[in-house]
Amino acid sequence: MARKPKSAVKSKLYQWKWTGKGPGGRRVSGELIATEKAEVERVLNGQRIMVKNIRRKSGLGGGMGTIKPRDIMIFARQLATMIKAGVPMLQGFEVVAETLKKPVMRALVQELMDDVAAGSSFSEALRKHPKHFDQLFCNLIEAGEQSGALDHMLEKVAAYKEKIETLKGRVKKALYYPVAVIGVGIGVTALLLIKVVPQFESLFNGFGAELPAPTRMTIAMSEFAQQYWWWGIILLVGTIMLIRQGMRRSEPFAYRMHALALRIPVIGDILDKSSVSRYSSTLATTFGAGVPLVEALNTAAGASGNKVYERAIQQVRDDVSTGQQLHFAMRLTEQFPALAVQMVGIGEEAGSLDAMLNRVAAYYEEEVDNKVDALTSLLEPFIIVFLGVLVGGLVVSMYLPIFELGSVL
Incomplete structure (x- = not known):
């Protein structure tokens, strides 16, 4: 050997x-x-x-931090600045590495520099790190190397990453805000049932009179919570872990969960428009950089962020590869909004597909932003009422016997 x-x-x-x-x-x-x-x-x-x-x-893997999309975006912008200023690539790597704060990022740049110094192209060096540099990033850099516009492609991929991360942040805001507030409300309620209600129960035992129905119900809930609260935590954590593992290991299960998420009122509409925006932005960036449409669609499928749209885009790719027009292939999936299909059709006829796709992405990105703001405004009074009924109902039910005792005296 x-x-x-x-x-x-x-x-x-x-x-x-x-x-x-x-x-x-x-x-x-x-x-x-x-x-x-x-x-x-x-x-x-x-x-x-x-x-x-x-x-x-x-x-490299331990104690040096974790690489986030924002770190990759900053690296791309800084390297683009170096190349535009006429700095040789290897020297540009050294300068960028010195400015990066995270040791794990500096180590990654050092590995890229070593690979390029050994004779690999920049895109080949990037493909050795698929965890940090996706197919879109590598394809754009390869196109930039071939066209001699590497600095332009680096700026383009940095702008794309920034746009996608902003969109992700808006969607997370829509999902996390109500969950966090309702979670705090349930936590406060559980604390009252487990710690506070038992103190009142011992006080009521000395009254020698029948307690009101709301108070008896609250005491029964308190006894149940004291006995089974840890089962509730185990069930909640176990359910979350099972769903996450199921989505990682089973493609059909992940598809069903993503399809279910799209049907949730208001939230589903936000996720739907977010996927359309990400698809349009990715396809516009890759196709505008000179990547063939079929390959660009393959990249856009993975960047959509939803299994339902990923499967629909793969169907579009298959239809386009057989000679079908893009807008007609999108219509056949019955997944994309009519407005997006029409705008893509106009872009194809006018010969400005990438520009029209960018308009589609911008339109639906603004729609996501408006929906998130509307959801936040809509949920605030609902959450206040929910917490008021939940926590206030417990407090009132505990004070009812005291009020009745005061009226008798």
Whole structure:
């Protein structure tokens, strides 16, 4: 068996913390990302630093933070600025790495720089990290390398990432706000039932009279909550974990859950318009960069954020690959709004498909924003009434016997 060349073996990067003395005997310290201690020493010696101590902190995966889409967006913008300024790519990598705060991001940029220095193209280096650089990112960079407009493509992908993350934030706001407030209300109610109501119950035992029906019902709920509250927590956590695992491991189950989410009143409409906006924005960005339409549709399917739309876009891709027009293929799925289909049809006829897709994305992004604001305004009075009835009802039911006792006296 042929032995693997040493150069082909990928070295693991570590975070190194060092202290030493700089020119003039001044004490200095810092951190570096490198594969081994000797490499850190060589870098510091090149900067005329007398090394006193070097300590390894962690590997690429542990204790160095996590890479988020915003980090990738910042990296793309900074590298685009370097390339536009005429800085060579390898030097641009070094400058960008120094400005990044997260060690894990600096390590990732270091790996990209090493791959490019070894002879790989930028897009090939990116494809080695599919977890952080999706197909759209790699396709756009490859198109930029071929057309000589890499800085433009980096700016385009950064703008796309920013738009998608903003849209995701709006959708999360629509989902998290009511869940968080109602969750707090249920938590306060549970606390009252488990801790406060038993104190009143011991007081009522000395009254020697029959308690009002609301009070008896509250006491019964309190006894049930005291006995089975931990079962409720286990059931809730278990249900959430089962759903998440089921969606990860079973494609049909994930599809059914996503289809169910689209049917939820108001929330489903927001998710629906969000998927249309993400599909349109992704397709406009990739197709406008010169990526073939069929391949662009394949990328857009994965970026839609919903399994129902993902399957519909894959159907559109199959129809387009057989010669069907895009807007007609979209209509055949019976999933896309009529307005989006009509606007895409106009864009195809006018020869400005990417521009029209951008308009579709902007329109539905604004629709999502308006729906989220409307939902927030609609839910605020509902939540106030819900919490008032829930918590206020418990308090009133506990004070009813006291009020009746006061009237008798």
